[in-house]
């Protein structure tokens with residue numbers, strides 16, 4: 148069953164079409180890669196899906212409900228949550244408290260939120276840093292903290308915006324394994340924006356390519372690397 152349907156979504160900023168008539172759907176539990184050159188409209192699409200912007204046209208249907216314009220906190224309660232390209236944790240709070248903020252989306256109990264937060268910090272391998280100040284973490288651990296925070300909201304669907312950006316190869320590999328583990332444990336659907344082509348090809352079952360706001364192509368990783376229009380617009384001959 149499709150958990151997410153994007154139907155003819157457009158987003159205009161004045162005369163600029165950041166997204167133009169984009170349509171695709173995602174099956175429950177799958178990993179979809181979202182790629183495209185800088186400025187292609189990937190982050191704008193995440194914003195339209197998760198309620199940070201209402202789409203100018205078209206529909207976003209999540210788990211059978213039309214979301215258009217629904218606020219991000221309500222979208223989060225329905226089970227869809229995103230990470231941000233620029234990770235900004237609550238710097239003066241502990242790592243644990245940052246993750247508890249995510250958990251409090253679903254429970255009013257601090258005790259339960261603390262338990263959920265510890266559980267998710269274990270999942271991302273940060274439980275030994277739960278008392279550290281979030282602002283003191285290096286970038287690789289901030290990215291993991293961001294994933295723990297969204298997992299603590301107990302989502303049905305995660306949208307991950309460049310979670311490997313700025314990481315070294317070893318740190319990227321840890322995030323790849325984390326994304327694959329989340330899939331393995333079942334249930335959570337993931338959409339991933341990533342510029343690292345090797346990573347996106349490894350983790351994605353399907354890939355949507357945006358270019359100048361429009362959907363240029365959609366298919367399996369193999370279909371995408373062999374798509375001439377994608378190679379010309381984005382991948383370049385070296386790929």
Ligand SMILES: Nc1ncnc2c1ncn2[C@@H]1O[C@H](COP(=O)(O)OP(=O)(O)OP(=O)(O)O)[C@@H](O)[C@H]1O
Pocket residue numbers: 160163165183184185186187188189190191192
């Ligand atoms: N709030 C906004 N106001 C005006 N223009 C915007 C706004 N947000 C995005 N844009 C423009 O929309 C286009 C798409 O931007 P977007 O950030 O979605 O691209 P992207 O594919 O995520 O790029 P990148 O890979 O560099 O992160 C760009 O031309 C950008 O300048």
